[in-house]
Amino acid sequence: MANVLWRGDLVERSRTVSGVFLMIYAFLHFLNIAAGLVSPEVMFQVQQLRGLLTGHPPGQFLLFAALLIHIALALWQVASRRTLRMSLPQALQLVLGLLIPFQLIQHLVFTSYASNVYGLDDDMTSIILLMWNSPEVWHQYLLLLVVWVHGCIGLHMWLRLTTWWRLALPYMIGIATLVPALALAGLLTEGRRIWSIFIRPGNGAVIRDSFNWPDNTVFARLFEIYDIAFWTFVLLLGLALSAFYMRRFIRKKKSLQISYENGTQITIEHGLTLLEISQLNGIPHTSLCGGKGRCTTCRIEVTKGLESLAPPSSAEARTLKAIKARENVRLACQVRPTASLSIQRVYQPKGRRQVHSAQGVEKTIAVLFLDIRGFTARSAGLLPYDIVFLLNRFFDAIVPEITKAGGTVDKYMGDGLLALFEMDSPEHSALAGIAAAGNIGVALARFNMMLASEGEDPVRIGMGLHTGTVVLGEIGTTDNAPRTLIGSAVNAASRLEAKTKELGVELLISNQVVLAAGMAAPQERLQDFALRGVDHPVSALPVAQASTLENLLTPQPDPETTVFSPAVTGRVT
Helix, strand or coil, X not given: CHHHHCCCCHHHHHHHHHHHHHHHHHHHHHHHHHHHHXXXXXXXXXXXXXXXXXXXXHHHHHHHHHHHHHHHHHHHHHHHCCCCCCCHHHHXXXXXXXXXXXXXXXXXXXXXXXXXXXXXXXXXXXXXXXXXXXXXXXXXXXXXXXXHHHHHHHHHHHHCCCHHHHHHHHHHHHHHHHHHHHHHHHHHHHHHHHHHHHCCCCXXXXXXXXXXXXXXXXXXHHHHHHHHHHXXXXXXXXXXXXXXXXXXXHHHHCCEEEECXXXXXXXXXXXXXXXXXXXXCCCCCCCCCCCCCCCCCCEEXXXXXXXXXXXXXXXXXXXXXXXXXXXXXXXXXXXXXXXXXXXXXXXXXXXXXXXXXXXXXXXXXXXXXXXXXXXXXXXXXXXXHHHHHHHHHHHHHHHHHHHHXXXXXXXXXXXXXXXXXXXXXXXXXXXXXXXXXXHHHHHHHHXXXXXHHCCCCCCCEEEEEEEEEEEEEECCCCCCCCEEEECHHHHHHHXXXXXXXXXXXXXXXXXXXXXXXXXXXXXXXXXEECXXXXXXXXXXXXXXCHHHHHHHCEECCXXXXXXXXXXXXXXXX
């Protein structure tokens, strides 16, 4: 998880840290305004809470440092971009980020600067009253709203790769909508209240003095400071745009041409990969791994200009060697052409929607196979409706234990099922699989007690639980491509489940699952199994009754020595 959230270079990490700090400040600011719905006293208390973050010199330094870093990186992003083509969220994020300084400059000058230099009372009530009888109150709310939307998009793009964020997203959308709505209601409530007091005869002068409002001379000076800051940012933005177009002009002078097998010709700039060139120009180009060089679905045959390409990197060379590729075959995601090329895409979509990384990803997860023992013989004497009725009752009893543990049923296979535990880490996935297997054993015992009360024979099951690296992708025809799981972990779990019949046990759990969960199994009870289609023997723990699994496992004495070796990916046979 840490790698997912803390990825990228120094620039990317600086943008993340400064953005999170500013988002926290914006959240507290909105809460401060929303407190106006309750009372001025609560609004003041919330402002005091906000002051714990920025109400002292170190906090103010961090706030302004985060602001300057974020603005500087936004300008750098404009100057360093290769193209203005981007997704709608990226475009919205960039535009909103550039709009913020135009509005924020005025806010900072007439609040923080005026408070520190001229002694203006920057209490929230004072600021609201100062702006109330002018359009400025709506300008400042719009500023906060722009900051909030910009921050929400940034948080989503940062956290979207985590499992927990996808689960929490509906609730976070609700919070993201509710917070600015409450702030608007608090603004209107407090503004009307304090304005009604201000306009009463004799109150205006007293309130002005108590809030130490600037006089006309000070206001004129504040506007001068605002103009200087405003046009400074305009100049910096202009320089960033000039740098963008200058770099683009220079690159175009060194442009080269890519010719595709269907006659399409693209004039492009130096520095892009062939996969990026295809994507930027709307040319379908398959890439299951997302351009990371971990698959070969983006590979191309270079029909002209091969001699101009740099030799494959060690990683690309290993991948090409694995598929015994010809000399003129390269990975489009790894090739950055420096001269004109003629290429042919090996895999073309042929009407299928463009494949993206979400349709083919590698994950290290726990996999559970479950099957009913002797169901064929049992169903021989039952009517078809009774067979379906029994199976549905059985699945109703055990499947909730899978979902409660965080797993999902990938598919039902007659009297069995395949369950996956897609969690944010191999450890959490293994723990979820162990919890599900044990709870299934408990649920099975309850189900069999119910069958006994009805005069029915008990149901016996076998389960195989294994963990390893698998590939999840959409496999099938254009119109019917359900998500499918591929990998030796799937095969191993299936083979372990089959072995339970020979051993007369309910569960075979591989030692890889146990180790990945940070636990230890009794060494004397572990057995090695040679499984068909699996390269190496799999060490597994036979469990006669799955409900007792928790009692058999103990925490690892030394977690730092735990080694988890995912199985080699393969195909179910």
